[in-house]
Amino acid sequence: MASFAILTDSTSDMSPDLLEKYNIDYCPMNYTIDDKEYPALLDWSVHTAKEFYDFMRQGIIIKTTQVPVPVFEKKFEEKLKQGLDVLYVACSSALSGSYATSLNVAKDLMEKYPGRKVCCVDSLISSFGEANLAIVAFEERNKGKDVDEVASYLESIRLTRNQFATVENLEYLKRCGRVSATSAFFGNFFGIHPLIISDKIGQNYAIRKIKGAKNVIPELAAAVKENVVNPENQILYISHADNAEQAIAVRDAIMEEVPFKDSHLGIIGPIVGASVGPGTISVYVIGKEVTVQGGVS
Amino acid sequence: MDAAVLTGEDLYSLFTNGYRNLKQNASIVDALNVFPIPDGDTGKNMSMTWLGGIENTDKEEKSAGKMARSFSKGTLLSARGNSGVILSQFVRGFSQGIKELDEVTPPDFILAMENASKKAYAAVAVPTEGTMLTVMRECIESSEIRNAEYTEFNSLFSDLIKGMKKSLLNTPNLLPCLAEAGVVDSGGAGLLYLFEGMSMALQGKMIEGEEENTETPDEFFTPNSKRKVQQKKHVKYAIVAAASGEGMIEYFKNEGVLAVIDGGQTNNPSAKEFVDAFYSLDADHIIVLPNDGNIILTAKQAAKIYNPEKVHVIETKSMAEGYSAMSMVDYSLPTVEDLIHEMTHYLPNVTTAYITTATRDANINGVDVKEGAYVGLTDDILSCDEDITEAVLKMFDSLPDIDDKQVVTVFTGKDVTEEDALALGDVLQEKYPLLEFGYIRGNMDVYAYMFAIE
Secondary structure (H helix, E strand, O other), rough: OOOOEEEEEEHHHHOHHHHHHHHHHHHHHEEEEEOEEOOOOOOOOOOOOOHHHHHHOOOEEEEOOOOHHHHHHHHHHHHHHHOOEEEEOOOOOOOOOOHHHHHOOOOOOHOOOOOOEEEEEEEEOOOHHHHHHHHHHHHHHHHHOOHHHHHHHHHHHHHHHHEEEEOOOOHHHHHOOEEEEEEHHHOOOOOEEEEEOOOOOOEEEEEHHHEEEEHHHHHHHHHHHEOOOHHHHHHHEEEEEEOHHHHHHHHHHHHHHOOEEEEEEEOHHHHHHHOOOOEEEEEEEEEEOOOOOOOOO | OOOOOOOOHHHHHHHHHHHHHHHHHHHHHHOOOOOOOOOOOOOHHHHHHHHHHHHOOOOOOOOOHHHHHHHHHHHHHHOOOOHHHHHHHHHHHHHHHHHOOOOOOOHHHHHHHHHHHHHHHHOOOOOOOHHHHHHHHHOOOOOOHHHOOOOHHHHHHHHHHHHHHHHHHHHHHHHHHHHHHHHHOOOHHHHHHHHHHHHHHHOOOOOOOOOOOOOOOOOHOOOOOOOOOOOOEEEEEEEEEHHHHHHHHHHHHOOOEEEEEEEEOOOOHHHHHHHHHHOOOOEEEEEEEOOOOOOHHHHHHHHHOOOOOOOOEEOOOOOOHHHHHHHHEEEEEEEHHHHHHHHHOHHHHHHEEEEEEEOOOOEOOEEEEEOOOOEEEOEEEEEEEEHHHHHHHHHHOOOOOHHHHHHEEEEEEOOOHHHHHHHHHHHHHHHHOOOEEEEEEEEEEEOOOOEEEE
16 A cells, blocks of 8 residues: 555656556646636647647747646645645746645645645656656655655755756747746857756756757767766656657667667657747756756746 | 725725736736746736636625635635735735624724735745735835824825835845846736725726736836946956948847947958957956958957957857857856857858859859859859849859758848848758758848858
C-alpha cells in the first residue's frame, strides 16, 4: 500500500501512459483562447495537440493560468480522504505561481487534517524535467521512504535535471516574459536560435546563441555530451511542440554520441506549449548540477 | 446613496462600479505588468477575479456581511494569476472582517481593510514589498486615516485613494525591477482603479459603456524612467561601430551600438573621431567594429592612442560582417574574450554581396558590364544584368559555397521599396528553399541591396 500519493501539474507534460505507469496524478492548470477558459489536460481531450499548435501558428494568443485553489483543494483532499499523504511536484516557481499557491492550500489542509502531510516541492524546472522528479518520487516511495524523506530527496537532486531547449520563435517566450536575458540579446537579427536552459532558480535562460538551423542539432548533442552524468543508467527524455520529425533527428543525433540506456519522446503539453510556441524541442538529462543564473527577467 | 453606512445592496453597487472602472483600464494595468512574471495580464486577471465575485452575489441581498461573503466565495473560485489570487485573499479578509454586520460603518470598513491586507500578505509564500500588497497595507496607514473619525464614506474613500496613490507611486523605490522598467506596480494600479470605481459609485456616478482606456497616465512612469531619458552610465562592454548611410547608422544604434561613427560619403572617418567616441563612453571594455577594410587600420590606430588594453578591434570588413558580429552579442558573458569569441565565431563564414549600378562599360572577371545595368559583386564582380532580379540570381548562382549557407539577411537601399525586396525574396526563396531570409531597411545610398550571407 502506497504511503502517499504523488501529484504533479499540467507543466509536467506526462502522457496518460506515463501517469498510469508511475501511478501519478496531476492538477490541471487552465488556458484561455478568446476569453474562453479550458482545463490544460495532458490527454489532449479538449483540443488535440495539432489543433492547439495550429492555433498558435495562426497567431492566436493563448494565455495560461496557474492551478486554481479549488483544484488543489479537491485533488489534495481526495487523497487525504483516502488515507494518503500528498507529495506535489510543482512547476518551477519562476514560471508559475502554482507552487506558492499550493503551499497555502497545503497549510490549510494540514490544519483541517491534523497529523497528515501535504508536501510541495518546487521542481525548479518544467516539462520532462519536472516529470522526471515525479518519477523519482515513485521509485523512492517504492524503496519505503515516507513523504518527508522523498520531498527532501527531490530538493537535493532537482538542480541535476538539465534542460537544453531550442525554440522556433522567441516571440512566445518574450511575450509571456518567460525567458531571462538582457533585451539586447534578442535584437533584430535573423537565423539566431537560442539554447535555453533552466537555470538554478528555475527560469528559462537563453544561455547562448546558435546561428543557422542546421547547427541546432549538433549543438544540442554537444551540450548533452558536455553535461550528462552516467548516461548508461538513464533514459533520454525529449519533448517537442508538434515537431516530431526534428525531435527524432535530435534523439538520433544524441543517441549516436551518448550511450543512453533508452530514450523517450513526448509532446509538450498546453501550458508549456503556450509559452514556448510550436516547433520547440526540449531535451532533459540528468547531469551536472546547474549553477548558472540568468539576469532578472 | 446614504453614505453613512453601507448595506449589502450598496456594496453590490460599489463592487460593480469598481469592476467597470478596472475593466475600462485593464490594458493600462496589463502594460505595467513586469513583476513577478512580465506576461502582461494583471489587469485581465484582476478584473476576471473580481467579476467572478460579482457573479456569485444576489444583488438584492440586504446584509452587507452576507453580500461580502458570497462575493468573496466567488472571487476565490475565479481567482487567476498571482494578482488574482492575492486579490481574492484580500477580499476574503475583508469579508471575514464584516461577516456579522448587516450595515457597515466607516470604522468597520477600516478594520475590515486591515484584516484584508493581513490575509493578502499571508497568501504569498514570500511577500514582496513594492507590489499590490504594499498598496493594500499602506493605504490605511496614513495619519489621516488613523486620526480621522469618519462619519460617512465619501471622505474615507477619498483618503483611501489618496493613500493608495501615494503608496503606488512609491513602489518603484521598493522593487528594483519596477524602477528598471520605469513603471509603478501593475497590481497596485489595478487596486487603485477598483477603489476609484467604488468611490465614483458612492457619488452616484455609475460607469456605463464599454469604452477602453489605453493611454497610460504619465504619473505611472517614474521620472527617471529609461523609457523617457537616456543617460551615460557605466557599462561592462560598449560597442563602437563605423557605418555609412542613415538607415545603417540608425540600425546599429537600435541594436545597442553605443557610438556609431558616420563614415560619410567617402566612408573614411579619422582616428580622432574614434578616440572622441571612446572618451564619450564609460565602459570596462570597448569593442570596435570598423565594418570596412579601409577603416580597420584607423580603428587600430585610435585604440593605440586611447588605451590598447581596453579597446578591442574586431576586423569586420563590411557592415554585413558587423551585423553578423552584432547578432552574436551576449552582454552577460563573463569576460571580454568570451564576448569576442562569440562575436567572431561565425565571421569567417560571412559572405558580403552587393547590388549596385555600373558607371561604365567594362569586362571584368569575365563578366560583361554595361553602363547603367545592375552589377552583383562580392570582392569581385560576379554578375551584370539589366534586370535587378536576374543580376541577384546570377550572383547567388556563382557563389561557390552557397550550398553551405543557411541565413541570408537582405539590407535594402534607399530606392528599394519593401514590395520590391519581398518580391525578390520570394524568387530567391523558391530557388534556395533551405536558406532562411530576413529583411532590414538599410537605406544605403550606393547599393540597391547588401546581403549578409552566412
